[in-house]
Amino acid sequence: MPEIERERINLPDSQWWEIRTIITRGMRKRINGAVIACLDAKDLQMDGKALTEDSIKMAFLKSGKLELTLHAADDAMLLCGSWAWSFGETIDLEHIDALPEKYVTPVLERMRILYAPIDEKERQNFFEKR
Numbered sequence: 001m002p003e004i005e006r007e008r009i010n011l012p013d014s015q016w017w018e019i020r021t022i023i024t025r026g027m028r029k030r031i032n033g034a035v036i037a038c039l040d041a042k043d044l045q046m047d048g049k050a051l052t053e054d055s056i057k058m059a060f061l062k063s064g065k066l067e068l069t070l071h072a073a074d075d076a077m078l079l080c081g082s083w084a085w086s087f088g089e090t091i092d093l094e095h096i097d098a099l100p101e102k103y104v105t106p107v108l109e110r111m112r113i114l115y116a117p118i119d120e121k122e123r124q125n126f127f128e129k130r
Contacts, residue, residue: 006083009107017107018083023115027080031115034076077111078104 005021020027075093082091087103089095096104 004083007110009110011086011103011106015086015103017085017103019081019107019111019114020083021114023081027115028117030080031073031076034072037072074108077108077115081111081115082107 006018007021009017009019011017075096078096079091079093085091087095087099
């Protein structure tokens with residue numbers, strides 16, 4: 001198994017948070033699963049058509065649950081991607097939610113960049129090069 005690549009994010013007040021820099025397949029499944037779990041089955045029925053990434057995004061918008069799903073994705077990223085931190089507590093949602101945003105926001109911003117899904121154009125380029 002490859003060594004886990006990590007990055008330390010320096011935070012205000014000499015605090016720090018280490019995160020995984022490479023998203024694994026399992027992490028992506030947990031993040032996507034947390035988001036999908038926010039929708040009801042009826043939200044995912046799009047005129048009898050097969051679900052695509054775009055139709056799932058549209059379902060979120062139509063359901064009015066977009067903010068809830070964003071929080072679910074953030075929570076999953078924080079739980080899956082966190083390696084260590086300076087706060088002395090177990091890394092779990094209870095402790096993360098108790099932290100001031102000045103500590104959590106920079107971590108989430110970096111995770112969103114590192115863990116962003118590959119867009120369709122990048123996916124096509126990958127397969128064309130193979």
